[in-house]
Amino acid sequence: MTRYASVLDLIGNTPVVDASALSPKANVKIWVKLEGRNPAGSVxxxxxxxxxxxxxxxxxxxxxxxxxxxxxxxxxxxxxxxxxxxxxxxxxxxxxxxxxxxxxxxxxxxxxxxxxxxxxxxxxxxxxxxxxxxxxxxxxxxxxLYQYANPANPDAHYRTTGPEILADVPEITHFIAGLGTSGTLMGVGRYLKDHKPGVQVWAIEPPSGETVDGLRSLDDGYIPPVFTQNNGAELLDRKVVVRPKQSIEFTRAMSEIGLFVGISSGAIMAGAVKCAQEIPDDVEATIVTVACDDGWKYLSTGAWTDDVDDVVERAKKIIYF
Amino acid sequence: MASIIRIPTVLRAAVGGNATLSVEGATIGEILGKVVAEFPGVEAQVFNADGSLHKFLNIYVNDDDVRYIGGLTAATKDGDEITLLPAVAGGATA
Missing domain, CATH: 3.40.50.1100 (Rossmann fold)
Known part of the structure; x- marks a missing residue:
């Protein structure tokens, strides 16, 4: 076994696992990078x-x-x-x-x-x-430190997550991740576009604007500075909303192939499947997605065990992204 | 060619309290134009003075952000679901 001097040395170098069993098309492979393997449990x-x-x-x-x-x-x-x-x-x-x-x-x-x-x-x-x-x-x-605006946020992904993905899955054609601070998408997306032009970068987001009742007007809205600093609108090829029900359904589907991941990872997988459906049958494609964390923190939502509609109602009230 | 538009809470007062609207049009631009014509009070919330989309308003056709599929020229067809959502801070995992 490898020895490490510090828990902090365990950060990164996460495994990538084949989840093509969930792909709707034989010509489209889907790989998931398991960020829950990091020592504090997430990307x-x-x-x-x-x-x-x-x-x-x-x-x-x-x-x-x-x-x-x-x-x-x-x-x-x-x-x-x-x-x-x-x-x-x-x-x-x-x-x-x-x-x-x-x-x-x-x-x-x-x-x-x-x-x-x-x-x-x-x-x-x-x-x-x-x-x-x-x-x-x-x-x-x-x-x-303000993660939403700090260049060290996307930089972490430009330096580590991006190179790991390209080294492990050099045939990548599409990268799909969740849009929160946009750090993962901006850092990995920019690395991939710099080193393998032509890779498509898709953002998946929850319909969170629906549930924010405290919003008084649109002018109270927010776009993370990390997104604008990195010209996110230019960098991204697509941005897709995934609904809570789909997120739960795909979180469960992932558990059926052995992947116990958080609800946002289910949402991102739903986006990957949508992407795969758009790829023509005669084109070979390889999608890489990120599972941001494991399922442990979401057990209280009943995501894997309770009635789907009950879980969806609960999921609307919690922040899972 | 009617599409259903889902209106977020923050914009409902400006469109007569409606949670959804049914509007015909071949593009997002045409559909929003009709909404603004019927409810002039919503124009400043949807468009900037130069006619571009308000930066904190995201518009989705069947869950696809229109900014990445042609913007105001994005095509719409009968039965499409158009969702307007305010841009808000994301969460912890991306």
Missing amino acids: KDRVALSLVDAAERDGVLTPGVPGQILIEPSSGNTGIALAMVCRMRGYHLKVVLPSNVSVERTQLLRVWGAEIIMSPGTEGSNGAVRMAQTLAEENPDWVF
Whole structure:
């Protein structure tokens, strides 16, 4: 067995597994990169380490100096990953979290010693971002790494996730991932377009704008600065919404081929199947998708066991992306 | 050639409180033009002064974002479902 000096050395180099059993076409292969294998359980381990490393390099954070406080908005995975990295590096983390995330997410944050500040669930991730921005302005001594705008976020994927995918699946024709901060899509997408022009990049998103009741007008909307900084509208070839019911159905379908992954991974697989359906029968294609995390944090939703319509109603009320 | 338009909560007051509208048209631009003609109050929420789409408004034809399939010239056909959604911050996994 390989030995590692630190848990942080376990981040990245995740496996890719053949999920073509779910492809609707024999000429289209689908591979899934299992980001749940990261030590804090999600793709966000890469981002959290990259954000903290960059801050230390820039002198924003100083390893070994006690009393340094970070604040970050997160609907879960970034907060959990940052909490793990902060605990190892000796920083105190405050996470602003919408109150309607799954219970396992808050439990995990506490495992790693993060302090939780709840923002109104009706305002979704938008509300968490706004509250973190306000708190950071009021407390200028706190470090606000701001994953939605920090170049170290897509950079983590340009440096690690992208090269891993191209090395493991050099025949890739399509890359499909979820759109949250857009870090994965911008970083991997740009790497692939730089090194294998012609690869199509598709974004999958949840219909979250439907459930954000706190939105007073369209001008309260939000596009992550990471998306605009990387010319996301030019980089992406397609952007598709996947509904909660489809997300649950594909999360279950993935479990039938042995893949116990989170609900957003089901949504992304649904998008991959839609993509495969559009590829002509005489064209060989290889789709690579990302399973952002494993299913553990979503067990309380009953996603694998309860009546699908009941789960969909529950999923509408929680943030799973 | 009627398409069904699903209106998000934030825009409903500007279209007479309707959650859905049924509008005929061969392109997204034509359909939105008819909506604005009937409900002039919604124009500033949907379009910028230069006629382009409001940056925080995403429009989907059968769940495909129209910005990537031709924008206002994206074709629509009878029975298509058009969804208007505000752009909001995503979550934790992407």
